[in-house]
Amino acid sequence: MVEVVGSVVHEVLGRRAEDVDKPIIDYIINVLADEDFDFGIEGEGAFDAVGELLVDSGCVSDHAEGRAICGKLSEKFGKHGLVKAKPTVRSLVTPLRMFDGMDEDEAPKKQPEVLDGPVLTERDKAKLERKKRKEDRQREVQFEMHLAEMEAARAGMPVVCVNHDGGGDGPNIKDIHMENFSVSVGGRDLIIDGSVTLSFGRHYGLVGRNGTGKTTFLRYMAMHAIPGIPKSCQILHVEQEVVGDNTTALQCVLNSDVERTQLLEEEARLLAQQSEMELETTTGQGSGKLNGEIEKDAVSQRLEQIYKRLEFIDAYAAESRAASILAGLSFTTEMQKKATKTFSGGWRMRIALARALFIEPDLLLLDEPTNHLDLHAVLWLETYLVKWPKTFIVVSHAREFLNTVVTDIIHLQGQKLTTYKGDYDTFERTREENLKNQQKAFESSERSRAHMQAFIDKFRYNAKRASLVQSRIKALDRMGHVDEVVNDPDYKFEFPTPDDRPGGPIISFSDASFGYPGGPLLFKNLNFGIDLDSRIAMVGPNGIGKSTILKLISGELQPTSGTVFRSAKVRIAVFNQHHVDGLDLTSNPLLYMMRCFPGVPEQKLRAHLGSFGVTGNLALQPMYTLSGGQKSRVAFAKITFKKPHIILLDEPSNHLDLDAVEALIQGLVLFQGGVLMVSHDEHLISGSVEELWVVSQGNATPFHGTFHDYKKILKSS
Numbered sequence: 001m002v003e004v005v006g007s008v009v010h011e012v013l014g015r016r017a018e019d020v021d022k023p024i025i026d027y028i029i030n031v032l033a034d035e036d037f038d039f040g041i042e043g044e045g046a047f048d049a050v051g052e053l054l055v056d057s058g059c060v061s062d063h064a065e066g067r068a069i070c071g072k073l074s075e076k077f078g079k080h081g082l083v084k085a086k087p088t089v090r091s092l093v094t095p096l097r098m099f100d101g102m103d104e105d106e107a108p109k110k111q112p113e114v115l116d117g118p119v120l121t122e123r124d125k126a127k128l129e130r131k132k133r134k135e136d137r138q139r140e141v142q143f144e145m146h147l148a149e150m151e152a153a154r155a156g157m158p159v160v161c162v163n164h165d166g167g168g169d170g171p172n173i174k175d176i177h178m179e180n181f182s183v184s185v186g187g188r189d190l191i192i193d194g195s196v197t198l199s200f201g202r203h204y205g206l207v208g209r210n211g212t213g214k215t216t217f218l219r220y221m222a223m224h225a226i227p228g229i230p231k232s233c234q235i236l237h238v239e240q241e242v243v244g245d246n247t248t249a250l251q252c253v254l255n256s257d258v259e260r261t262q263l264l265e266e267e268a269r270l271l272a273q274q275s276e277m278e279l280e281t282t283t284g285q286g287s288g289k290l291n292g293e294i295e296k297d298a299v300s301q302r303l304e305q306i307y308k309r310l311e312f313i314d315a316y317a318a319e320s321r322a323a324s325i326l327a328g329l330s331f332t333t334e335m336q337k338k339a340t341k342t343f344s345g346g347w348r349m350r351i352a353l354a355r356a357l358f359i360e361p362d363l364l365l366l367d368e369p370t371n372h373l374d375l376h377a378v379l380w381l382e383t384y385l386v387k388w389p390k391t392f393i394v395v396s397h398a399r400e401f402l403n404t405v406v407t408d409i410i411h412l413q414g415q416k417l418t419t420y421k422g423d424y425d426t427f428e429r430t431r432e433e434n435l436k437n438q439q440k441a442f443e444s445s446e447r448s449r450a451h452m453q454a455f456i457d458k459f460r461y462n463a464k465r466a467s468l469v470q471s472r473i474k475a476l477d478r479m480g481h482v483d484e485v486v487n488d489p490d491y492k493f494e495f496p497t498p499d500d501r502p503g504g505p506i507i508s509f510s511d512a513s514f515g516y517p518g519g520p521l522l523f524k525n526l527n528f529g530i531d532l533d534s535r536i537a538m539v540g541p542n543g544i545g546k547s548t549i550l551k552l553i554s555g556e557l558q559p560t561s562g563t564v565f566r567s568a569k570v571r572i573a574v575f576n577q578h579h580v581d582g583l584d585l586t587s588n589p590l591l592y593m594m595r596c597f598p599g600v601p602e603q604k605l606r607a608h609l610g611s612f613g614v615t616g617n618l619a620l621q622p623m624y625t626l627s628g629g630q631k632s633r634v635a636f637a638k639i640t641f642k643k644p645h646i647i648l649l650d651e652p653s654n655h656l657d658l659d660a661v662e663a664l665i666q667g668l669v670l671f672q673g674g675v676l677m678v679s680h681d682e683h684l685i686s687g688s689v690e691e692l693w694v695v696s697q698g699n700a701t702p703f704h705g706t707f708h709d710y711k712k713i714l715k716s717s
Contacts, residue, residue, distance in 0.1 A: 043070030056586035174200035178228040208412030210629030244341035328380035346372035364392035493667030494611035512562035540695035573644035628655030649677035
């Protein structure tokens with residue numbers, strides 16, 4: 001299928017297909033080759049899917065030509081039988097009037113039914129009526145659950161409900177055995193012949209280099225696309241934020257318990273119905289004493305069932321549990337009552353995490369859960385996950401977080417998955433020891449083979465030694481093959497050394513105050529200085545204003561009163577998530593740098609990208625094919641090209657893998673300029689800075705102690 005589509009695409013695009021980067025052409029081919037792809041009328045579906053990419057990559061000159069090309073592709077694929085025929089609508093031979101056979105003034109009377117059997121008693125009729133109401137209610141519940149699922153999907157939330165009964169298989173969903181599976185994306189194999197057993201109640205950390213396929217592996221698991229995962233196993237993958245609407249944060253969490261919501265709504269409806277029946281009985285307007293008593297009994301029985309079920313699922317404690325989870329993630333009581341649409345992306349991500357913790361699925365998948373959390377929330381999440389009774393897998397770049405919450409490590413390297421017992425530090429020691437032993441075994445094997453081969457080569461044609469030569473040849477064949485140790489290439493973060501060192505004060509704050517228009521003062525009378533020897537990390541809760549101080553230092557914001565002095569000669573580089581999100585995804589790293597710095601020789605730009613580990617083919621890959629960590633390294637290369645004196649970093653370790661964080665630490669240690677960062681990564685802070693500033697109560701004050709001391713204070717508060 002892919003080969004046929006590829007030949008058609010190259011036929012239609014001609015020589016232009018050869019001038020475009022191969023990954024782009026491969027991506028277009030794989031999109032069109034999908035068996036469920038809809039080309040649409042005259043190729044409109046194809047243009048919606050790949051039209052922008054065709055224009056941006058230079059395959060076509062403009063959108064008009066793009067539409068024409070997509071039309072040709074649709075026509076060509078149709079001739080090859082690849083475009084599915086649209087289902088036809090069957091027409092009626094003659095028009096049908098819905099009221100045919102009815103009198104215009106009066107509907108026909110219902111004919112009396114011919115009874116075939118004994119006449120039903122009033123009691124039997126009541127039973128049948130109750131049974132019919134129960135069946136109708138079941139259908140109604142199923143429909144409401146379907147609506148809830150649709151709403152959840154539309155809100156960007158995973159469709160998983162609280163599992164009060166332990167799932168379809170009950171206690172049988174314990175260990176999960178996934179064997180001999182492969183994972184690929186865009187024609188690229190990420191995992192080949194993988195085998196993993198997830199033991200119930202164990203906590204797994206999934207680690208590996210950026211771009212190896214960790215997130216894709218989690219997505220495959222969440223979709224039950226890997227053999228060995230029971231269909232009834234509830235899996236929740238937390239990777240996206242709540243889109244946001246008028247629902248409050250607390251109600252958003254509670255709504256994930258669909259059964260509880262439906263039971264409470266039915267309870268309210270039945271209580272209202274009960275009150276109405278009592279009123280009718282009092283006023284004598286009921287439908288007969290017998291029918292009224294039967295209806296009352298049915299309502300009372302159903303209410304009794306609801307109360308038992310609500311008690312069983314602990315429904316009345318759900319609100320306090322949801323509030324407690326949100327409070328742990330730094331939501332105040334007032335914030336819990338605010339509409340989800342009023343929160344920023346980071347806070348909506350916390351709501352998604354709160355829903356996951358509230359649902360408690362059989363298998364929880366967390367992808368970088370600490371990225372949008374401050375240290376207070378990270379410490380709370382650590383405590384919560386340590387007590388998690390079921391199984392979870394977490395991808396994280398935070399070494400200390402992994403050391404605290406996981407019991408096992410799954411390492412993804414070279415398209416293979418290997419499981420290690422213990423936390424991340426134990427994994428590193430075990431793996432290092434294994435690699436040393438493997439290297440020794442390889443070297444010993446190579447020496448033995450070389451010795452035997454030398455003997456064979458020397459006496460191959462010596463008749464007297466023929467039997468010895470033959471025995472050596474057989475021994476050589478019998479020797480087991482020992483694989484050579486293949487290590488990941490070393491990451492590099494080489495920050496360029498400034499050519500000059502400005503004298504005098506570099507950056508200084510004098511009684512600087514700041515508040516956003518219409519709001520209160522965030523900071524009052526800030527007084528501090530930064531020079532080329534500064535190594536500072538700012539810590540404090542989210543929303544306290546740490547990023548605002550970085551903007552005041554860089555000049556992006558100006559103080560409301562007081563002064564911020566910056567030397568005219570100082571060059572400041574700022575790294576934050578905005579720089580990563582702002583990359584041109586249709587361009588490649590080298591082309592992007594050439595556009596940012598026109599006139600600079602290509603080789604110089606290649607060398608600078610290489611100093612951040614963006615080398616070889618990686619520098620020529622379209623940006624949309626890069627992982628989050630690889631994009632971060634491109635952003636680092638861009639902001640440091642002009643050799644800054646001061647580097648300001650806002651959560652720089654987000655989206656970097658653990659090896660990249662280690663390389664970043666080494667790069668910052670060797671950098672001959674000033675560093676000021678906002679971070680909650682203990683390993684990064686402890687390894688790269690010398691001062692800790694705590695931002696609180698409208699000021700930034702030095703903390704006399706280590707990051708570990710600061711954590712102790714937070715835990716005790």
